[in-house]
Amino acid sequence: MLSQSMPLNAELRPNRAEDAQALEEDTRLRNDIRLLGRILGDTVRDQEGADVFDLVERIRQTSIRFHRDEDRQARAELETILDSMSISETVRIVRAFSYFSHLANIAEDQNNIRQMRAPAVGGAPRPSVLDQTLAHARNAGFGAVELKRFFGYALVSPVLTAHPTEVRRKSTMDREMAIAALLDRRERVQLSPDEVAASDEQLRREVLTLWQTNLLRRTKLTVLDEVANGLSFYDYTFLHEVPRLHSALEDRLNEEGELGSFLRMGSWIGGDRDGNPFVTADVMRGTLRLQSSRVISFYLEELHALGAELSIAAHLADISEELRALAERSPDTSPHRSGEPYRLAVSGIYARLTATAAKLDVEITRRPVGAAAPYASAREFKSDLDVLDRSLISNNSRVIARGRLRLLRRAVDCFGFHLARLDIRQNSAVHERTVAELLDAAIPGMSYLALSEDARVALLSSELRSARPLTSSFVKYSEETLSELAVFHGAAEAHAKFGPDAIPQCIISMCKGMSDMLEVALLLKEVGLVDPSGRSAINIVPLFETIEDLQACSGIMDRMLALHDYRKLVDSRGGVQEVMLGYSDSNKDGGFVTSGWELYKAEIGLVDVFERHGVRLRLFHGRGGSVGRGGGPSYDAIVAQPGGAVNGQIRITEQGEIISSKYSNAEVGRSNLEILAAATLEASLLQPRQSAPRREYLTAMDELSSLAFKAYRGLVYETEGFSDYFWASTVITEIATLNIGSRPASRKKTRAIEDLRAIPWVFSWAQCRLMLPGWYGFGSAVEAWIAEHPEQGMAFLQELYREWPFFRMLLSNMDMVLAKSSIAIASRYAELVPDVDLREQIFGRIRREWHLSIETLLDIMGHERLLQGNPLLERSVRHRFPYLDPLNHVQVELLKEHRANNPDEAVLRGIQLTINGISAGLRNTG
Known part of the structure; x- marks a missing residue:
């Protein structure tokens, strides 16, 4: 199967219709797969013996015959081979074929990267999807000013979830990324013969290590393990590529002034309680600390590097007065930096940021150069960085400002001190039981669960207007109610500690009526995130999941937006109401065709309702990785939305194995982020405005x-x-x-x-x-x-x-x-x-x-x-x-x-x- 002499890809033959470039790309892909396959084959032979290697090849050849023709003889032969194997042999065979799948994925990913980099036929640079969409927009009459205005109110938010479909361990992924990096270097660097030999040996070393690394986790993941795994993708991609994407788009528009930060990362990991009893208030707090620790550590690393770069001497370059004042406030007393105002300013910023980490109770490894006051907010931190930026630009050093400083300023704008916007989610039935217990205890003789829907809506609306708290220290509540209240109190603490972007959404799974949304509003009021005057510090987001709920969602939202007490909450959130649509449960409920169609019709109905009420609709698409859960190419999915359904803002879940396939490589990750931005622009400005086809x-x-x-x-x-x-x-x-x-x-x-x-x-x-x-x-x-x-x-x-x-x-x-x-x-x-x-x-x-x-x-x-x-x-x-x-x-x-x-x-x-x-x-x- 895996040796050089065996036809690893005998079945892979290009079609005659493909052009020469496609043929060349195909050949290079086959070469990479053969290289990795040969190394894996040698590893199997060395580690497990020639007998196991030969057995692998017999199974592969027989399987090909069975797959092609449903050959009964091949099937009988295959069953004979498999029946004759011991359990020990079987496990070895499984590992060999499994690792080949992993290695083939690496080769394909590298080939995709190669295609992204390659020039188009004729040698012209190959434009990205975002470049093509911007060109399309300009041809349609949208100038830089209009496009800048669009991105000023746009929101593109990939939301990472911990849904369990990623079966690989992080240890396996790390080895695979090392192999990918070696292939990439061979592709991009002209290696000498000695370097090629060294690269071959390193590949063999990595494949052997991979072979000897346990594919399976021995212990069950905790929620905070899932959080840590999710944070690794910020190191791989998001912390670097989100700022770069904004900067590149800013340059493409070639318009004075900065572009609004429209790309905002979201997360459910550590906040999604629906069906997961292990997500508690303490786990949520731990999640926020881990997120904040990661982003502040990143800022400190960048500041350290920035200080090394900004060795500008005061007697060789002018500085602004505000930069001079910032440098004078620095606690850095080193004589080596006395004539370097930018370095002094960066040291002062660094000291304030480490003090901020201490105030937020997040762990960092770096230490300040002296004592300083913490920042009150990420906005205050960015304003100090802006001082550096303005000083450089005003003194003819714009090219320096456009380097690391520009990307750091953009990162602070996108990630704040919270890194990702954490959604909290719970099933409507849990909210219902919690509110019922609170109301029944607060109003003697009350039986909330016995009330009709209309009676519940009336009661909940009245309670929203009341300043009276529902909870009492004299009442002994159930464990479930105490747990739910603790989470809402934790959300309020997070707003006070990290800012409102730390937890901006509360999502209601299996939302089936108006009372489901009002119950959440009442729980938020209990902790101060909604006040009796009708202001809300958080978005209340219904999630409609089953076929029946999708069919009812337009009517529910029509009545909600007509309800005075709820409409005040929406207006306090800028007149934007988010609605989440569930692809997974609707598919399991009604099948692929009906799920897709009911989702589409629900969007048409929601667009109509929201336009009538003068409220802006933001859709949150709960898509999975597989087609059966709403997966498929993101660009096609967004552009295929009915007219008015995107309107500049969209949130989409990124789940399980899809996260690693899209975002474990920075270059691929950047491309996927650009695809989301391009599709949002295309669907918002360039698609016909009618909400439905013929x-x-x-x-x-x-x-x-x-x-x-x-x-x-x-x-x-x-x-x-x-x-x-x-x-x-x-x-x-x-x-x-x-x-x-x-x-x-x-x-x-x-x-x-x-x-x-x-x-x-x-x-x-x-x-x-x-x-x-x-x-x-x-x-x-x-x-x-x-x-x-x-x-x-x-x-x-x-x-x-x-x-x-x-x-x-x-x-x-x-x-x-x-x-x-x-x-x-x-x-x-x-x-x-x-x-x-x-x-x-x-x-x-x-x-x-x-x-x-x-x-x-x-x-x-x-x-x-x-x-x-x-x-x-x-x-x-x-x-x-x-x-x-x-x-x-x-x-x-x-x-x-x-x-x-x-x-x-x-x-x-x-x-x-x-x-x-x-x-x-x-x-x-x-």
């Missing part, structure tokens, strides 16, 4: 959605025994044994699909290569629709695909997910279902729908094969399957052993390793 498009999509919903619900929720089939034919039980997150997999201790979280639901279907949440119901819906509308037929659906970005994105994502599926491999997992009749009934329906969905998808798109329009991904999928498929086959055999109660711990460990390898091979699985 009426006949909407009607057709309504009918398709209804038919797909019926097919999906008919299988998942209305077929007797389906939950038994799901639990038997997937690794859902075994996924729970992985230490990949702090949150439980189910909301309740049942096997019901309704109670299962969307992440393990999607993750499990990906592991068995069905990806059912990303396509099921589409084929039968199209077939039935065409039967009902023969006069429109396939031609009309092809028109929808050509003319409507929403429909095109829907099909494009389905194209990707179906290409990663394999009905042949899925059939092996179906055999894990002990009830033969149940197995044949359900898998037979799934197989028919899979074939029908692919057939109808290709007909509508006018393609002959899946991924025909995405050759880069097509090649990626084609060359990794021969190494991915064996992991599935081995996983099935291990599942049989595990479920037969084999006591060998290596069996479960082998299953866990296969989950890791399959996840790496598929990349966006949860």
Whole structure:
């Protein structure tokens, strides 16, 4: 499999239609994969022996035959090989194939970076997506002044979450990043023969270390572990690239004055309590301290470097009076800096910042040069940096000001002392119980839970206007209520300590009515974040998740914005109301087609409601990594929103393995941030303003959605025994044994699909290569629709695909997910279902729908094969399957052993390793 003599990528052959540049890029990718594959092969042979290496190759070759043709002979041969292996051999085989998936990912990522850097055909520089969008805007008549005004009120906010789909340990990621850095250096630097040899040896050293590093976590992650893991991406990308992106955009607009900081990082890690009992008030405080510690340490590092750079002598360059005053206030008494006012000023700023860290009770390793007063706010810190900037610019040293100082000033503006804006989130049912307990204790004879919705709204509105507190030291509250109150008090403390940007949002999961939002307002009033006069220090954000809730959300928000007491809170927040839409639960509830459509319709309805009320809408998209949870290319997803749904501001969750794939490399991370900014600009200024496409498009999509919903619900929720089939034919039980997150997999201790979280639901279907949440119901819906509308037929659906970005994105994502599926491999997992009749009934329906969905998808798109329009991904999928498929086959055999109660711990460990390898091979699985 992995030696130089073996055809690592025999299946990877470019299409004739590709140009010479694509052929060259493809060749270089193959060369990188061969290099890493050869080194891994040598490592396997050296560490495990030639017999294991030969066995790996036999499995790979047999798997290729099985995958291509569903060859029965190959299947029998494969089963014979796998059955003959000992558990010890199996684990070694799994590790080999898993590591190949990881190494192939590195090579592909480096190839993507290479393509970003490469000039376009003809040698001209290849413009970024943001460059192209700015050019498009200028061609549309938007000048620098208008674009600067747009970014002045724009908000683009990627929100990192700890949703457990990243199965890699940080130790593994560190080794992989080291390998990527070595490949990058070989690409960019002209190495001498000795340096090439040294690089080869270093690659071998890193691959060997990776082979000897445990792929699996031995202990379960705590919430603060998840926080620490999330913070590493600030070191890799955000702290450096967010300021650079703003500065580069400022230069492209070439307009006097600074651009507003529109890119703001958000986080749920340490603040998301929905279903996670381990996120407490103390954990939230610890999260804020860790975030603040990281950003202040970064500022101190940059100040230290800045002081070294600004060796400007007073007798050689003029300085401003305000800079002179700043230098004179410095506690730095070193005679070596007596004639260097900029260094003295930086020392003084440094001293004040270390004093600030002490005041905020955050840990730093650096020490000041002397005593100084702490900063009252990040704004005060930035104003001192601005003094340096103005002095340099006014004395003909603008080029110096545009270096490290410019980026540091921008970083302070973007990150403050809080680093990321932490959202707090809880389920509406918990808020309801908490408020009920408070009201029932404060109002004798009250039974809040017995009140109608209208009565609750009236009571809550009245309480919002009252200055009377609800809590009393004489009442003994439940543990849950005390925990919730502690979190809200902690949020108030965070506002006082770090500023209002530390926790700007309170999100209500499973929001189903007006009272759900008013209950949160009342809890915020109890801790002083909402006052009786109608001012709020925090955004109250409803999250609509199920199909039913998406259908109701426009009506709920219409009534909320008409409610005087709530509207005052919105007006106090600048007349902006954020609404979050959940992609995951709506998909599990109604299937891929209906979820996407109901989300789109909800946005149309919300745009209309908010325009009527004169309130600005900001949508927060709760997208996952997989297509089954709203994933897919970010640019396409944003641009495909209905007119008016973006309007300059958007927040999007970045979850699990998607965070590392997008942001562990600074160059890739910068590109992804630019994509978000470009798409927001495109969707806001350059898309048609009408909120919906043609009426006949909407009607057709309504009918398709209804038919797909019926097919999906008919299988998942209305077929007797389906939950038994799901639990038997997937690794859902075994996924729970992985230490990949702090949150439980189910909301309740049942096997019901309704109670299962969307992440393990999607993750499990990906592991068995069905990806059912990303396509099921589409084929039968199209077939039935065409039967009902023969006069429109396939031609009309092809028109929808050509003319409507929403429909095109829907099909494009389905194209990707179906290409990663394999009905042949899925059939092996179906055999894990002990009830033969149940197995044949359900898998037979799934197989028919899979074939029908692919057939109808290709007909509508006018393609002959899946991924025909995405050759880069097509090649990626084609060359990794021969190494991915064996992991599935081995996983099935291990599942049989595990479920037969084999006591060998290596069996479960082998299953866990296969989950890791399959996840790496598929990349966006949860």
